[in-house]
Amino acid sequence: MRCTHAGILIVCLAHVASAQPVVVGTILKEQTARVSVNGRLQMFMSTSFQPAEWDFTFFQQHPGATLPLWKLAPRHIRIQPVSQGIPQKTPTQWDFSELDAVLVPVLSVADHSPELQIATAPSFMNDSQGHLTRDHFQDFANYSANLVRYYNQGGFDAGGQHYQSSSPYHITWWGIFNEPNINGLSGDDYVDLYNLVVPAMRAVDPQIKFVAIELSDFDVESQKMLPPFVARVNAQVDVVSTHYYGSCNQSDTDQSVFNAVAQFTAHVNYIYSQLKTNPKLTGVPVWVMENNVNADYDQGNGVSACNGNRFVADRRGTSTFFAAWRPLIFSQLAQAGAESLYHWDYDSDVQYGEVDFDTGNTYLSYWVDYYLGHFFPSPPGGQILQVNNTDPANVEMLAVRNDDGSSIVMVANHAVRSQTDNNGPGSARTVTLNVAALGSFADATQLTIDAATDPINGPVPVTITPAAQVQFKLNGYGVSFLRFNAAKPQFSTSGVVNAASYEGGAISPGEIVAIFGVAMGPGSLAGAQISSPHFVDNSLEGARVYFDGIAAPLVYTTAKQVSAIVPYEVAGKTATQMRVEYLGAFSDPVSVPVTAAVPGIFTGDFSGTGQGAILNQDGTLNSAANPAERNSVVSIYATGEGQTTPAGLDGKIASDAPPKPALPVTVTIGGIFADVIYAGGGQGLVAGGMQINARVPANATPGNAVPVMVSVGDINSRSGVTIAVR
Numbered sequence: 001m002r003c004t005h006a007g008i009l010i011v012c013l014a015h016v017a018s019a020q021p022v023v024v025g026t027i028l029k030e031q032t033a034r035v036s037v038n039g040r041l042q043m044f045m046s047t048s049f050q051p052a053e054w055d056f057t058f059f060q061q062h063p064g065a066t067l068p069l070w071k072l073a074p075r076h077i078r079i080q081p082v083s084q085g086i087p088q089k090t091p092t093q094w095d096f097s098e099l100d101a102v103l104v105p106v107l108s109v110a111d112h113s114p115e116l117q118i119a120t121a122p123s124f125m126n127d128s129q130g131h132l133t134r135d136h137f138q139d140f141a142n143y144s145a146n147l148v149r150y151y152n153q154g155g156f157d158a159g160g161q162h163y164q165s166s167s168p169y170h171i172t173w174w175g176i177f178n179e180p181n182i183n184g185l186s187g188d189d190y191v192d193l194y195n196l197v198v199p200a201m202r203a204v205d206p207q208i209k210f211v212a213i214e215l216s217d218f219d220v221e222s223q224k225m226l227p228p229f230v231a232r233v234n235a236q237v238d239v240v241s242t243h244y245y246g247s248c249n250q251s252d253t254d255q256s257v258f259n260a261v262a263q264f265t266a267h268v269n270y271i272y273s274q275l276k277t278n279p280k281l282t283g284v285p286v287w288v289m290e291n292n293v294n295a296d297y298d299q300g301n302g303v304s305a306c307n308g309n310r311f312v313a314d315r316r317g318t319s320t321f322f323a324a325w326r327p328l329i330f331s332q333l334a335q336a337g338a339e340s341l342y343h344w345d346y347d348s349d350v351q352y353g354e355v356d357f358d359t360g361n362t363y364l365s366y367w368v369d370y371y372l373g374h375f376f377p378s379p380p381g382g383q384i385l386q387v388n389n390t391d392p393a394n395v396e397m398l399a400v401r402n403d404d405g406s407s408i409v410m411v412a413n414h415a416v417r418s419q420t421d422n423n424g425p426g427s428a429r430t431v432t433l434n435v436a437a438l439g440s441f442a443d444a445t446q447l448t449i450d451a452a453t454d455p456i457n458g459p460v461p462v463t464i465t466p467a468a469q470v471q472f473k474l475n476g477y478g479v480s481f482l483r484f485n486a487a488k489p490q491f492s493t494s495g496v497v498n499a500a501s502y503e504g505g506a507i508s509p510g511e512i513v514a515i516f517g518v519a520m521g522p523g524s525l526a527g528a529q530i531s532s533p534h535f536v537d538n539s540l541e542g543a544r545v546y547f548d549g550i551a552a553p554l555v556y557t558t559a560k561q562v563s564a565i566v567p568y569e570v571a572g573k574t575a576t577q578m579r580v581e582y583l584g585a586f587s588d589p590v591s592v593p594v595t596a597a598v599p600g601i602f603t604g605d606f607s608g609t610g611q612g613a614i615l616n617q618d619g620t621l622n623s624a625a626n627p628a629e630r631n632s633v634v635s636i637y638a639t640g641e642g643q644t645t646p647a648g649l650d651g652k653i654a655s656d657a658p659p660k661p662a663l664p665v666t667v668t669i670g671g672i673f674a675d676v677i678y679a680g681g682g683q684g685l686v687a688g689g690m691q692i693n694a695r696v697p698a699n700a701t702p703g704n705a706v707p708v709m710v711s712v713g714d715i716n717s718r719s720g721v722t723i724a725v726r
Helices: 006-018 063-072 097-107 134-152 187-204 219-232 254-259 261-275 320-336 364-375
Strands: 022-031 044-046 115-118 156-158 161-163 173-176 209-215 239-247 286-294 340-342 382-389 395-401 407-413 429-434 443-449 469-474 478-485 490-498 512-518 543-547 554-557 561-565 575-582 590-593 633-639 665-669 672-680 689-695 703-712 721-725
Touching: 022 395, 022 407, 044 364, 063 097, 063 364, 115 134, 115 209, 134 156, 134 173, 134 187, 173 187, 187 209, 187 219, 209 219, 209 286, 219 261, 239 254, 239 261, 254 261, 254 320, 261 286, 261 320, 286 320, 320 340, 320 364, 320 395, 320 407, 320 478, 364 443, 364 478, 407 429, 443 469, 469 478, 490 575, 490 590, 512 575, 543 554, 543 561, 633 703, 665 689
Parallel strands: 022 429, 044 340, 115 173, 173 209, 209 239, 239 286, 286 340
Antiparallel strands: 022 382, 156 161, 382 395, 395 407, 407 478, 429 469, 443 478, 490 512, 512 561, 543 575, 554 561, 575 590, 633 689, 665 672, 665 703, 672 689, 703 721
8 A cells, every 4th residue: 555645644554553464374184395304203301500600509598490391391401510510620629519519409300301401521621721631531531421320320439528419310311522613623522522522421321312512503613513523423323412592692683583494404404414424423412402582691700601791681582573483483493303402491581581590580481391391292202294484584383283183283483573572562464374274172272472472471361162273362473382183181080080999089198090081191091111220211102290380200101091109298288289281282281189198008900809919928929829827927019108208209210228118017817916026118119119028927717818007007908909828
């Protein structure tokens, strides 16, 4: 429209200003033709910490800060100690206090399996520029091996002192050096260092895994690092990683920062092309282990580290800009085949943080990362569908079909209002989605993160009417997630029962429970998994069970029945709020009463009554055909003993010195008290499982179905469980 008459100029301008560009997206049935991971989205979300003198007090200042970290559900949280956070101070002196002030709390949450990046060398190994020198490569290997001893193998001795981690959790994932391409190492230097360090660490613990290179995002330097590494590496490589920032200058426009994303995907493609030149590295995934809007920082004198001007924090790292930026990167990198995306960093300021270091409050960035991680969980990941998008230059669309038939469609509006905007509001778009190809659904929800979102409480999902076409508006920078599914997870208080006795009612700390409901997991049974050595995972094929926000270890999961281990954190409470999550869909909260103990005896047919799952003294299974001798010792297996001594650790698989119930345990066989020789954890039993060795009373009446009962404190197990006695 062209207006030339002064009298109608204002009217014409108003008409132009109110025009809303309409973007049409049509979801197709076919999987994406882009690289991805066999057509599936297999990219997990995570976050980072940097233990150092400026950062290590975060959990001391905010003891409750572990709960939002639990809820974020990051995998393999990255820990990068630098400066005073580096524990080796001299060849014989160590101080782990600053590193462990961050790492020990992190080990206790999420998947209990962080990645410890051995980012830089102790200062005495470096030259005047702070760069590791070749004549100290062996010293660096020794330093790295001692870190493995400290966290995984009972510690080490130095300078007449023993150093050993206080955490029961081991560290499986280790990153070898940070950004070698800008930290003084050539490609040949790095591969020589890697080939020396990794075997030294594996000699201490052969079960650990390694993240290689961790490149800074400078393409020219990266291309110098990769060829010699790929050609000459002879040590174990589990992951190759890189870092991506949109800018190193606060004056860069929004558009230029968005444009940088294309370089990231091209770089991921380049890394994969290099890995394929070595058959041993063909299957190695690429992880993006640092990502944010701006890499710049204050050098400590108010001057930018990147451009020499006065440093000004780039608020785009936590503003509404981020709600468009991070989803765009997530979609593009996932379709390029990257398998992780890490935020830099968790506890920081308006430029970098997900949570504010000073207040502990969440930023908008926290909620963006939270929902990317929960709506697109990996594993299991889902099929990336093709999308016909009429405005891909301004609106990113990602459609994923999950294995249970549900679908998630993400729409991120990164249209700038003006080419000169810097942390601008973005330009509004009306979006029409044609989703008929996804099928029909009983339930649909929409969640939007934009300028109207409360950064502390987060966005609020709304129910929408499932239809073949959905239309909505994004008023500027932001992202909208639409979930289409047949049903969301549902269960009730009565559906939470003791996994041994199948009795409902109150639950106890450490109790193995069975939860009956719908849409809670995959169609076929998925059994327990272990990511952190000696601990059962709290996420299983996209399913989680939360008790007051803490994810419980999972024994198995299916759509209609899930078995979880009640976290010991409920001890002392009268009730707990439970929620089940599956593939980003949450059940409504369900309040369940808590008591000190709820003993239940496992039975042979898992019915809760009848023949107990009991071993005779010779280790054979007790049965009518194989009864126990009177005066012999039998082993009874139960759960629900409550808190233990020492205090129970969620999901811990017992080895040496298993925990014992804090309350007394008694056993009756045929109504006669049996001598309890031992009650507590058993070798190979997960915490919450109890083995009771009891002597069959000499005066017990023989029979094929003699009643057996276990009591913890004054609480009795269910009647109807039996033992065969000869």
